[in-house]
Amino acid sequence: MNSDSRLLKDLFNSFKPDMPLEPGDTRYVDCNSVRGDEDVTRELGGYITKDENNTYQLYSGHRGGGKSTELKRLRKYLEDSGCVVVYFAAATEDAGDLSFQDTQYQDILLSCTRQLLEKLKDRADSSPIQNWLRDRWKELIDLALTEVSLDKLDLSVALSQLAKITAAVRTEPNKRREIRKLVEPNTESLVQALNEFIRNAKSTNNRIVIIADNLDRIVQTQPEEGAPTNLEDIFINRSELMRGLDCHIVYTAPISLLYSTSSSELQNIYGKIQILPMVMVQSQDGSVWESGMKKLRIALEKRVSYVEERELVPQIFDTEKTVQLLCFSCGGHLRDLMHIARDAVNQTTQLPIPEKAVKRAITKFRRGYMEALRESEWALLLKVHETKQRLNEDAYRNLLNKRCILEYCFFDDDDERISWYDVHPLIRGSKLFKERWANYQTANHES
Template sequence: MPLPAGDSKYVECREVRGDVEILQDLGKSIRRSRELTCQLYSGYRGTGKTTELLRLKDDLEKKNCFVVYFAADVEDISTQDVQYADILLACTRHLLAHLKQANSKPIADWLSDRLQDLKDLLLTDIKLDKPLTIELQIQQFAKLTTAIRTEPTQRQKIREKVEPHTETLIKALNEFIADAQQKLPNGKTQLVIIADNLDRIVPIFRDNGRSNHEEIFLDRHEQLKALNCHIVYTVPISMIYSRWATDLKDNYGIPKVLPSVMVLYRDGSRYEAGITKLKETIKRRIEPYTDLDLETQIFESKEVLEQLCRMSGGYMRDLIQLAQEAINRTDQLPISAKAVQRAIAEVREVYQRAVEENQWQTLAQVHKTKEIGNDNLHRSLLFSRCLLEYRYLNQKGEKYTWYDVHPLIWELPKFQDALKQSDDT
């Protein structure tokens, strides 16, 4: 689960993530820019992006920004099937809900013009001759986004009704935002939208070879940037590492990526600082419940604990899941090497199922070279977390990025066979 800003369980990992720091990388751009910004933020699902974005929200709010944050997949979109109109409707809904003091007549007028077309889909009984209050507007946009998220049969029908009118909705939203900017509470001076969990949108490839990711973040980039406020969108990591990387940079600025915590150097030697951060993460999670020593009383030895940390690959979600699985297999502390090994085996089996037959050789090649190719095969492996990204700074302060196979995959027979075949050729 993401940690709220200021949570005592949070561990600062900047130094083991290649000097990545969201308050500097995104926050300063928002506060210092003379123009409105639209930025992309990415990373593996479960690597800690939401925790970092909540930190960003808290920091911006302390510095006179009014932040509208929402996790899009909770109430607004189905990650299995997303189009641009879905995101625009979600932004509209949350702006209305957070800025009730603003004049929402432009959006009410837009919605009134659409209600005749949408009334059967919304099952609405609103009288069109009565003004739409802001509460009714929120209610109707909530119905739209809920239907898009949960009802596949209604999803496309709603899009067909809304899509021809997205430009007029953007215009109405900007009129609403202009009024809201004059009425921000408590001395706030800037409006910021953070649309989280768009990185979870599943890639769907069309017959022409292009993906829905490209349709949303490239084809519709002008519309995504069109709202007159600062915006942060999360974006699938596979999109960052595509042939469209320079287009994303030109359209949005350099996308910011939250990598995994480095637990090994490129040559396979132990990276002590990374292991220490992962141990601290586990310690912070259990501190509210016990004061037992982590390395001798919670786990049976330092070596057992560090084995669990290494096998996580520095991927935070797997670190927590491995620890939880080991605890579930323990009736009495300390957690044994056997319990940790069983936990590793359970999660490893999940990764084995995630790898397709034509991907083993690709994994073996990345493991040897620590580099990835710019193709859909490598992007798919990044999206599934079978490949992990790491960053570090050398003594000159230069940043290096490298990739490796998730350590849980290393001992799988098919991966070992692929390595052997790679060596033979």
């Protein structure tokens, strides 16, 4: 393997898109100034460290926009401030406690139970949770979730049983339904047991914080027309349980829910809603936003220097034009940036990476967005591109949820937060969009 091949392989892995960065990672880039000037440590952390009562906050944004990396920064900030933090990714592609496709509030409560017990087992008496399990031991045996005799129930067994329960919730639909039937009439007693456990832990530290990440990946379902969706049931109808634990909690939530007509109700329940917007790569008039593009260029530089000290241009990419094309095409969405860069590396056998490889990577990645569009949504896309705004309707929220339209924000000269929207550059760069945009302009001009 020659030196270029080795470096390309290392770059391919350094551009890994689904890997949140840990606090202190040299690849991290502070993008707050180009996405609304809102720091998660101040906006969420400030409330936690200052409020004498428990806080229950929601955090959202486009999937892949960097929420997990920011929440890991929040965890470090809170730990440095003396808090005990229980951070967990409630669901990932191949692990976690929840099923993306089918999640209800009982599942989240069980996940919090397991994570709290695991994190705080050396800080507090776990008997309240052990007793809760003990009282339901026969049901667990009937569900084939345990073969352990009741007299052997101790902390290690309790953790093992909770792990089996949450694993079944994630992977076995039939058992998932039965576990929910078991938990449903016993949620109040489980919350009481958890709070007793938490209060025991507070004897050594009075600020315990749960950060439940990846709940924004829950797929919205609706049992029947006119009924509340599962998201509304979890975050609104069951909010007393979601706010029932005697500690601070940060929940991630799907962006589609926070932009729905339930927004004011959610704000009434959880306080101000924190949403992480995209890195601004353009202004509302379509011109390049240089400060945002610079941040994305730095992100690429840091991924390169992480594996080897090389100049981004011309040693890794052939020209600045190629780098600018790569950065602009992602629309300020960091995961898309890494996906496209990674595929461009894969297209390349010898450095520097040429513009042709980036263009081909863009074309291939564009397909996912184009296939996600329904014919009925094209008129909405064109309207958003024209006005840089969206209407508060389900169809627009669906486009936002699919990242076909992206949100940007900044503070104007009067310190007012301005949010605006545009079609993802990958869609705008397609021949089909350009044709439809030209026809749209012609039709509007003639009318």
